[in-house]
Amino acid sequence: MSTVTVQLFASYAELLGASSIELSLAPGSTVSELVRKIRLLPGASLLPTTPRVAVNRAFASSDQRIDPSDEVALIPPVAGG
């Protein structure tokens, strides 16, 4: 298992009560597995089923693998402009 830090922003940071969380992931885990683990956390039941995830500052697909050195973030619906 390895530890991955996930950055949280805006409404998702409020839901989970933190600006980042640390998760233990098995080697080769994917974005969808990461999301499944996050949804088990207190407050996370209000997250969408498939929130957008960014890996290394780019939107990631659900089957993208996550490396412990990756910069990972959960992205709430964007509202710029």
Added chain:
Amino acid sequence: MSRSAIVVSEIDVAALIGEIRSASFGAVSSFIGTVRDVSDGRRVTAIEYSAYSAMAESELQRIVDEAEKRFGVSALVVEHRTGLLELGDVSVAIVAAHEHRSPALECTKFVIEEIKKRVPIWKMEHYEDGMREWVDPTRSKHTSPA
């Protein structure tokens, strides 16, 4: 000549236009987004913009790069502001210049539409009744007390 930035201070639209104006361009198109006083029928007093700054900057630059290729525009400046903005403040400015008007106009529209889809920036509206809400264009809003 093209650039983009996430900024925390007031956006100087005239300076952005001056930055890309040139005798070789026949058209300068701009889009200016400002803080409005009403949202869904509720009186808004301010909007607080926040961002995942590192990704917002890279995503904004990707949009600028795509727009340059797509519209043949070589002079494009985009600034998006974060922090607490008051009514009427400029939240985003997009200025594009081209030899002809159509690519310049289409370029500014493309950039604002892509910003709204892809750039990790969020806004919390502050209302006259003291409540605040995250703006979520995809679903009902998440409410939190002021």
